[in-house]
Amino acid sequence: MxxxxxxxxxxxxxxxxxxxxxxxxxxxxxxxxxxxxxxxxxxxxxxxxxxxxxxxxxxxxxxxxxxxxxxxxxxxxxxxxxxxxxxxxxxxxxxxxxxxxxxxxxxxxxxxxxxxxxxxxxxxxxxxxxxxxxxxxxxxxxxxxxxxxxxxxxxxxxxxxxxxxxxxxxxxxxxxxxxxxxxxxxxxKAVPERPRFPVCATYDDAGLTVCAHGGVFAGKRLDVGTRFLLGFLGRMPSGEALDLGCGTGALAAAYSLAHPDAVVVATDRSAAAVRSARATIAANGLEGRVVVEHDDAAASRPDASADVVLLNPPFHLGASVHAGAALRLIDAAARLLRPGGELWTVYNSHLDYRRRLRTAVGRTSVEGQSGRFTVTRSVRRP
Structure with missing residues (x-):
């Protein structure tokens, strides 16, 4: 008892x-x-x-x-x-x-x-x-x-x-x-010899393979916001880069492929995302070039340690619509960027995070807009 x-x-x-x-x-x-x-x-x-x-x-x-x-x-x-x-x-x-x-x-x-x-x-x-x-x-x-x-x-x-x-x-x-x-x-019941997950899909137009475990956002799909931000990879500087809230790791992998000499870290607070990102990195032959970490808003990374931060922030917390997670990631990016470093963000246009980006990071410009998404570039103030 x-x-x-x-x-x-x-x-x-x-x-x-x-x-x-x-x-x-x-x-x-x-x-x-x-x-x-x-x-x-x-x-x-x-x-x-x-x-x-x-x-x-x-x-x-x-x-x-x-x-x-x-x-x-x-x-x-x-x-x-x-x-x-x-x-x-x-x-x-x-x-x-x-x-x-x-x-x-x-x-x-x-x-x-x-x-x-x-x-x-x-x-x-x-x-x-x-x-x-x-x-x-x-x-x-x-x-x-x-x-x-x-x-x-x-x-x-x-x-x-x-x-x-x-x-x-x-x-x-x-x-x-x-x-x-x-x-x-x-x-x-009897189970197959190998687990079904992670599942993977190859996107020839993006030159990328995406892998996903069951609990990661968007699964093996290349979500619309991420795909839109991929179009700006050539305008981003090369250097020490951080994919903040990396999900499947698609952005980290694509940035590494576009900037072969860059040092890239991908981080997410979700264990399912971390496992997915590691599978994505392996599927694209990027082991040793991209490190994936399970961390809360890259809290274990030192201040002013990144030249570039990539961010596709969430706008839900579980079942609740809440901007808290996205705002924490924006603030984290401000801490992590070196002076003059760049934060590239994609978000649903109706959310309009530009004021927070300017306040937390620095000068922010709209680099592109689609029907649903906005891409901004924020430069870390000295």
Whole structure:
């Protein structure tokens, strides 16, 4: 029998924070789905007599699920969190609550799932990410594994059942609770010898191959904004370059191909993006010329260390439309650029980041506009 091990009463979700991720009144560190998954996970683990080392958690944004398990006395729970910011928030939340006995972070690989008999998952919004996660559970977890995958009803589709059904013999949808629902999958099917991901596509017109894992933005597509910015590569200076928020690494790879003598670093806070970018770099024969790092807004890179920064910023945080991530990347670019260095940015024209670019970086000019996108060049002031 497990108990709350020093956390009296109900688990204190209100003490969880998102920091150093963006914090705002409309953004919190847990939701009703976290509560549903965590409570059901504790109950199922106790009923099956599991230890923490037989439990894995995927997509636990800020620790609400795994820390609830730890508070109930389960030790050694393995956790995969995609975002570098989320991993740091998770660590801070664990310290705040005095719950350090977790194996975190684990990548979405065999070490996360070998021997796992219970896997708890926040359903991703994208079907490709769910497909990769379901395949990983079926491929590496114990034969009697049960996967509890939860999501907000408004974001769930019948296609999610079908995706889980490709990897599991049994998939059941449970009744909704507080507008959240669990999909319960069991009896893993035989898996192909090689995982399907990363998937790759070659774009002859761009001279580029793009590779993607399931959780990366745009998948293997060369998204419209990135494709528009590629048209300006010849106008960019050559030097020490940084692809900030690199996604699949398409910009870093294309810049390196256009500037063979340049030193290029690609960085992203998403582990899925980092794995994708490394696959893209390898597919284009650029190992040794481009370094890919998992980092929050290139925080580990020194000030004034780049001659060129490439930026195609996001305008969503999870399911919320929020400019916070883009503004943090613009500020990071200002820190990273040497005086006279150039930030090349592509963004949806209706967002118009020019004021922030001028304030944070320096003189900013519009270099090109299409129907939807604007490309700007900002020169770092002395």
């Amino acid at each position: 497990h108990d709350d091990d020093g956390l009296a009463g109900a688990f204190p979700y209100e003490r969880l924070r998102r920091y150093p991720d963006v914090e705002a009144p409309n953004l919190q560190a847990w939701d009703a789905t976290d509560l549903l998954i965590a409570d059901r996970g504790v109950a199922d683990a106790e009923e099956r007599g599991l230890t923490g080392r037989e439990i894995a958690v995927i997509g636990d944004n800020y620790g609400a699920i795994a820390l609830r398990l730890a508070a109930a006395g389960f030790v050694g729970v393995r956790v995969h969190q995609d975002l570098a910011t989320g991993r740091e928030a998770f660590r801070r939340n664990a310290e705040e609550l005095g719950l350090p006995d977790l194996q975190m972070p684990c990548e979405l690989e065999s070490g996360l799932l070998e021997g796992a008999r219970l896997v708890l998952m926040q359903l991703p919004r994208g079907l490709a990410e769910l497909e990769e996660g379901a395949d990983a559970v079926a491929r590496w977890a114990a034969p009697d594994v049960v996967l509890l995958a939860g999501g907000r009803v408004k974001h769930m589709t019948l296609a999610m059942n079908d995706v889980l059904g490709a990897s599991f013999e049994v998939v059941n949808a449970e009744l909704a609770v507080r507008k959240s629902r669990l999909l319960v999958a069991s009896v893993p």
